[in-house]
Amino acid sequence: MSTAAVGHVEYVHHVWPARPVHLASIRAEVRRWLAPLGLTEDTQEDIVLAANEAASNAAEHAYLPVTVGDTVELTFWVEARAVWIEIVDHGRWQAPAPRPGARGHGLKMMSNLVDTVLLHYDGRGTRVLLRHPAVAPHDQR
Template sequence: MTPHVPLQLSADAGPPRVGAFRRALRRWLGDALEARQAEVGASPDLSDDLADLADDLVLATSEALENVVDHAFAGVAEPGRMSLQAYLADDVVTIVVADDGHWRAPTSGPTSRGRGITLMQNLTDAEVDHGPGGTTVTMRKPLPQPAHDRPIAQA
């Protein structure tokens, strides 16, 4: 399989960039998944499984980007940089959100916040790495098997 052209974005970490990155990712996912459909000889229209996968990836990525804006540069006069990379290879979509800010540990007391990492992990295979140079969230999601490739369910 030929990998789709990766998406690579970088900008100052600010609220308007989250929406712009999210829309760019949604367009890229649509293009990449439609190209994958065509490559395997399927209809170019996205199946419900692929549309749901795209929705999950956009939601998880949006949460990672919001975390950058809300937490990575808290207490500094000017925000740093955030980046988004996405690629599709070997039937796995991988999305990487990174910043050059500082990790802020989740609060331990009662709060209405703090569910972002759990959400990302529920929607994808998400790994969070943080260090002195910033935080990187890597999210992976395999494409669903086509219906004709799925094992027959046992009753």
């Protein structure tokens, strides 16, 4: 984090319709949230891609059949040394295929992009919690 951002804690919660057409605006919003933190461009893109994958899974798989009220929620906050993003849907968990082909690698991809991926699903929906260190290049020692 830049010197100006040390100790900075921000909290944002936003809800989108759970439709693939909204993924571009979700990515843009996550980029906007990350911009003031002084992270490298690569780190920002990794976090955006991980959040996008979780939101994409919610938009494409959680709600079958699709209804007007289906949503994907993102909650973003910053702690002294970490960025957190929680992605929530209120649909049904769809287990990945036992032998994924071209699809079904989302959790592995998220784990490769950010430091921590926690997953919880039950009858209320699915929560994906992403955590990544928020250390700007000049703060690394």
